[in-house]
Amino acid sequence: MHIVVCMKQVPRDNSVKINADLTINADGIEQIMNLFDEYAVEEALQWNEKLGGKVTVLSIGPEDWKEQIRRALAMGATDSLLLSDPAFTKLDTLGAARVAAAAIKKLGDVDLVLCGRNSTDDETGAFAPALARLLGWVQLTYVGKIATLESGKIVAERHLEEVVETVEASLPAVVTVVKGINEPRYPSLLRIRKVAKVEIPTWSAADLGLSAADLTPALNLVNRVPPPPRPKGEIIEGASAAEKVARLVDKLIEAQVI
Amino acid sequence: MDFTANYDMFLTEEHQMLRRTVRDFAEKEVAPHIREWDRSGAVMDGPETRPHIWQVLKRMGELGLLGICLPTRLGGAGMDYLALAVVCEELERVDSFLRVVMSVHTALNSLTLFQWGTEEQQQKYLIPQAKGEKIAAYCLTEPNCGTDAGAMLATARRDGDYYILNGEKTWISLADIADNFLVFAKTDPSKGNRGISCFIVERTMPGFSSHPIHGKLGVRAGNTGSVILEDVRVPVANRVGEEGEGFKIAMTALDNGRYTVAAGATGLIQASLEASIRYAKERYTFGVPLAEHQLVKRMISHMVRKLDTSRLLVYRAGWMKNQGRRNTRETTLAKWHATVSSFEAADDAIQIHGAYGYSDEYPVERYLRNARGAIIYEGTRELQELLQADFALGLRENRPLRRELPAYNPDEWA
Numbered sequence: 001m002h003i004v005v006c007m008k009q010v011p012r013d014n015s016v017k018i019n020a021d022l023t024i025n026a027d028g029i030e031q032i033m034n035l036f037d038e039y040a041v042e043e044a045l046q047w048n049e050k051l052g053g054k055v056t057v058l059s060i061g062p063e064d065w066k067e068q069i070r071r072a073l074a075m076g077a078t079d080s081l082l083l084s085d086p087a088f089t090k091l092d093t094l095g096a097a098r099v100a101a102a103a104i105k106k107l108g109d110v111d112l113v114l115c116g117r118n119s120t121d122d123e124t125g126a127f128a129p130a131l132a133r134l135l136g137w138v139q140l141t142y143v144g145k146i147a148t149l150e151s152g153k154i155v156a157e158r159h160l161e162e163v164v165e166t167v168e169a170s171l172p173a174v175v176t177v178v179k180g181i182n183e184p185r186y187p188s189l190l191r192i193r194k195v196a197k198v199e200i201p202t203w204s205a206a207d208l209g210l211s212a213a214d215l216t217p218a219l220n221l222v223n224r225v226p227p228p229p230r231p232k233g234e235i236i237e238g239a240s241a242a243e244k245v246a247r248l249v250d251k252l253i254e255a256q257v258i
Numbered sequence: 259m260d261f262t263a264n265y266d267m268f269l270t271e272e273h274q275m276l277r278r279t280v281r282d283f284a285e286k287e288v289a290p291h292i293r294e295w296d297r298s299g300a301v302m303d304g305p306e307t308r309p310h311i312w313q314v315l316k317r318m319g320e321l322g323l324l325g326i327c328l329p330t331r332l333g334g335a336g337m338d339y340l341a342l343a344v345v346c347e348e349l350e351r352v353d354s355f356l357r358v359v360m361s362v363h364t365a366l367n368s369l370t371l372f373q374w375g376t377e378e379q380q381q382k383y384l385i386p387q388a389k390g391e392k393i394a395a396y397c398l399t400e401p402n403c404g405t406d407a408g409a410m411l412a413t414a415r416r417d418g419d420y421y422i423l424n425g426e427k428t429w430i431s432l433a434d435i436a437d438n439f440l441v442f443a444k445t446d447p448s449k450g451n452r453g454i455s456c457f458i459v460e461r462t463m464p465g466f467s468s469h470p471i472h473g474k475l476g477v478r479a480g481n482t483g484s485v486i487l488e489d490v491r492v493p494v495a496n497r498v499g500e501e502g503e504g505f506k507i508a509m510t511a512l513d514n515g516r517y518t519v520a521a522g523a524t525g526l527i528q529a530s531l532e533a534s535i536r537y538a539k540e541r542y543t544f545g546v547p548l549a550e551h552q553l554v555k556r557m558i559s560h561m562v563r564k565l566d567t568s569r570l571l572v573y574r575a576g577w578m579k580n581q582g583r584r585n586t587r588e589t590t591l592a593k594w595h596a597t598v599s600s601f602e603a604a605d606d607a608i609q610i611h612g613a614y615g616y617s618d619e620y621p622v623e624r625y626l627r628n629a630r631g632a633i634i635y636e637g638t639r640e641l642q643e644l645l646q647a648d649f650a651l652g653l654r655e656n657r658p659l660r661r662e663l664p665a666y667n668p669d670e671w672a
Contacts, residue, residue: 028259067271074275186279189322189335193672196272 001053001149003044003112005077006100006131008034009061009068010121022224024121033068036116039177042184044114045076047149054078056107060088060099066200073195074187080198081107085205092217093122097130099215102208104135112154113174117142125176132174140167141176261528261565262347268340268573276337277344283321284352288314292353292479296624299478306434306470306481315359315435319390323349324363328372329671332380333388338666339579343521343572350522351529354628355480357522361636362431363387365514366396367440373663374456374499374507383438383458395436396515397427397459397485398508404429404634405641407508408450412443412487414457421445421457421497423465423490429635433468433483437461441487442508445501454504458496465490476627499660506659513586514663515636516593517575523596523632524568530600530607530625531561537611537620548610557606564599571595582665584656587649594642597632604629 010033011026019025033041044055056079057072059065069080083099091099104110113135118125132139144159147166158165159178205215236251238244252258262277295310302308318324327342328334335341342364349356371384386392403409412425423443430439439459446453459466470483499507535558538549548554571592578585604626608615615622633639648654 030260067274070271071275071278074279186283186321187275189276189279189326189337190330192272192275192279193336196270196275 001047001051001111001151002056002107002109003048003053003114004056004058004104004107004110005037005040005044005072006113006115006127007037007041007057007059007068007072008116008119008121009059009065010034010119014121018224018226022221031065031067033071034116034119034121036118036120036177036179038116038184039179039181040114040116041072041075041077042182043146043177045185046182047146048076048078051149053111056081056110058083058100058103060084060091060096062089063202069200070195070198071187073198074191075185076188076191080200082200082202083204083208084202087205087210087212087215090217091215092219093124093126094130094218095215097127097134099205099208099210100127100131101134102210102214103203104131106203106208111171112149113137113172115174115176117176117178128174128176135172135174138169138173139175140169140173143175143177144181146175146181261531261562262569265569265573268577269344272337273341273344276341277348279321280323280345280348281351283317284349284356287317288356289352293618293621293624295355295479296353297478297618299474299480302470302472306483308481310479311435311481314356315390315393318356318359322390323360324390324393325368325388326360326364327666328368328384328388329667331671332372333385334671336668336671338576338668338671339517340573340576342518343524343576346518346521347525347528347569347572350525350628353479353624354477354522354526354632357518357525358431358477358480361515361518361522362396363394363436365518366511367394367438369514369663370396370440370456370498370507370511371458373510374661376495378495379458379498387438392437393432393435394438394440395430395432396511397430397439397441399427399429401426401428401484405638407442407454407505410442410444410454412441413447414443414445414455414492416445416494417491419494420491421455421494423457423459423487423492425487426484427487428484429471429482430468430485431480431482433485434470434481439485440498440511441485442504443487445504449502451505452502454508455501456498456504456507457492458498459487459490459492463490463492474631476624476629476631478627503660509586510659510663512636513584513589514579517572517579517585517589519632519636520568520575520589520592520596521572523593523600523629524565524572526600526625526629527561527565527568527596527603530603530622531558531565533620533622533625534558534561534607534610537614541612554610557610561603561606564603568592568596568599579663580666582662584659584662586656587645590637590642590645593632593637594639594646597629598639601626601629601633 009031011029012032017025048055055077057077058081060083115128142158143156145157148155155168322335325334330336346357368387387394414421414423441457441459444453445455465488467486541548575585575588607622
């Protein structure tokens with residue numbers, strides 16, 4: 001079984017600055033593996049231990065964004081692939097999905113693609129569905145448990161807000177996983193040494209046969225501003241606790257909270 | 259900002275990945291419980307029963323931290339001595355009791371077996387220790403002697419193929435936890451330092467017992483205790499080095515132990531600094547964040563100075579270890595500077611936190627209590643001061659040893 005994990009490198013926290021040209025400035029903020037992608041990597045590794053085959057961790061980013069790929073390799077991924085090209089710097093979600101889809105098609109023998117349910121920076125949650133659509137594969141989103149994975153077939157639980165759905169589909173498929181599907185392992189120290197010098201294959205737009213038109217954003221960023229600061233709280237005065245509670249309840253009713 | 263950046267002259271990408279891994283472990287598996295574990299040490303009585311100590315050691319072993327800088331053929335992770343420093347920094351950034359494990363298990367005991375042990379001793383004791391299957395400790399201090407090791411009273415009397423060990427050792431980290439102990443005792447009580455020999459003692463040997471020390475100021479989450487040896491029969495094969503070579507062995511062990519203490523203290527400075535930065539930005543006084551008051555800025559800037567100077571001194575010593583160079587002067591300087599600085603940094607961190615810093619609602623008072631011990635153990639501040647002066651005045655030099663700590667060899671260790 002060949003499992004591909006789409007992994008994104010993101011800033012550790014959201015205290016990023018916005019540049020004059022509206023791009024994100026994450027200088028000085030540590031880059032980490034997107035939280036949900038870590039679960040995807042772990043899930044791939046666990047199934048790989050049972051079924052054998054390959055786990056390829058795939059990422060889109062600049063040439064020097066290899067640290068998180070190495071982390072996934074040190075966790076146990078067998079293969080890696082960086083998709084890097086100056087033309088990829090302004091991709092929107094659809095563009096990123098086109099790039100990943102081209103790479104997965106080029107790999108050829110992929111049975112399953114695992115992704116985190118969304119990235120913690122852009123938070124569109126649209127990458128994996130777009131990828132599935134472009135590949136023409138079935139998509140299983142918000143998966144909290146993969147019960148069965150075998151040649152040509154997957155049975156998984158979709159953990160939705162109100163219900164848990166068990167769904168069955170044929171492979172190949174694109175699956176997004178939620179937090180808690182597993183407990184991601186730490187990289188192994190022995191593997192850290194081994195992967196530190198591993199050559200990470202890198203494919204460019206030309207390698208993937210992508211044209212400028214494929215990479216033109218469908219979504220144009222018009223403006224990007226920080227959210228307004230939270231309004232100040234109000235302290236409710238009153239002679240007694242009962243009086244304060246009564247006033248609070250009145251206010252909550254007035255605000256249609258209760 | 260990332261205070262660990264721009265050390266590329268010493269550290270590689272491997273070290274960065276290692277740092278991230280150790281930080282994740284300490285933040286996920288220890289930090290959420292540390293206040294409770296630290297409090298448990300303040301009220302404990304009787305024998306050591308706190309399960310977290312065994313659990314954490316098991317996890318550190320599984321992760322490969324306990325044999326971090328030992329060759330893979332000896333069960334280690336095959337990383338270098340700088341990796342040991344990175345591990346210690348990140349562990350003590352969360353709590354000193356984690357780093358103490360690296361000091362006694364890895365540095366004082368395991369690296370001593372690596373430097374001085376026979377092939378048989380390495381096979382029997384070092385490999386299980388490097389893998390974390392057995393836990394190790396180091397017994398030098400006695401109730402009546404610390405720095406003045408030559409005054410020790412513990413004895414080892416030869417009896418055929420055995421030595422009979424008697425004595426009491428105290429302030430032993432992991433006394434109630436460890437399986438294997440390096441014990442220093444006099445084979446010739448008529449002599450001072452030259453009468454000392456070194457032995458591997460197992461907890462299961464008849465006549466061995468231990469009990470915890472209660473009421474410590476710091477490192478309360480960890481175990482410290484006393485070891486009693488009553489007619490313990492130790493095979494001659496368990497003597498490390500020659501008869502009378504024990505003092506030299508103890509001192510080379512301290513060259514490694516002090517290195518881990520210095521690295522850990524660096525992590526503690528970083529913890530104090532990070533807590534102070536966080537608090538100084540969120541707490542307002544006189545209408546502005548604390549961070550805008552000049553005297554608060556001064557405390558922050560001094561912490562930064564202490565952090566960077568300590569780290570540079572530690573990495574220099576680690577680089578020398580990797581090269582196989584003797585580093586007694588450089589390691590003791592790092593240990594002296596980093597430990598004294600860590601106490602001062604924790605003290606300033608409390609000052610920045612004001613009254614909140616005085617309670618365990620914030621971690622900084624724990625940092626202060628934890629930092630204090632390291633100014634005493636593994637060589638007091640005063641001893642380090644004398645050593646530096648003696649080196650500078652030409653009154654002391656590193657004499658060649660019969661066995662040196664092996665230099666790091668990436669190919670052989672892999």
